[in-house]
Amino acid sequence: MNHVTKLVLEMGPLVLFFAINSITHNLMTATLVFVLATVVALAVSFLINRTIPMMPLIGGVFVIIFGGLTLYLQDELFIKIKPTIVNLMFAAILFGGLAMGKLFLKLVLETAFQVTDEGWRRLTWRWGLFFVVLAIANEVVWRNFGTDFWVAFKVWAVTPITLLFGLAQVPVILKHQLPEEEKAEA
Structure with a gap:
């Protein structure tokens, strides 16, 4: 995987989180996009490499867990x-x-x-x-x-x-x- 693709997959969800929050001023919507973009980024990383690097995987799991709790509990x-x-x-x-x-x-x-x-x-x-x-x-x-x-x-x-x-x-x-x-x- 080239460096640009790696950067987009690692930083893309976070940048989307910021962009959606800036546009909507709604943390719940931004969190939903963050979680979904993280899942997509991890899936694309796996499709390209047939593995997911450890740090993005750990970060992604935490985004999914804490983002999921945020959305489920609306907190x-x-x-x-x-x-x-x-x-x-x-x-x-x-x-x-x-x-x-x-x-x-x-x-x-x-x-x-x-x-x-x-x-x-x-x-x-x-x-x-x-x-x-x-x-x-x-x-x-x-x-x-x-x-x-x-x-x-x-x-x-x-x-x-x-x-x-x-x-x-x-x-x-x-x-x-x-x-x-x-x-x-x-």
């Missing part, structure tokens, strides 16, 4: 707390792995980056803390601002901040890269 709370729960879950998995001596981030990303275990530990701490910060930010925004602001924050602030945070990790990746001969063995 915005569920879609608004989804980012908090997902981010805290990711942080707990990363920190729990560290406590058990496991580098779960390495398991997910080692095909993309070959770094030392020390590098993976540093990245795991950083990403774990970042997920906690995202969870706190989500709680502050949905509890203190209107729904339209929360949706815009979710799409236009969290996504770029996450990309910038990822880019800020490049020096750690470069500093802890495996030597070329170890990369070949990995």
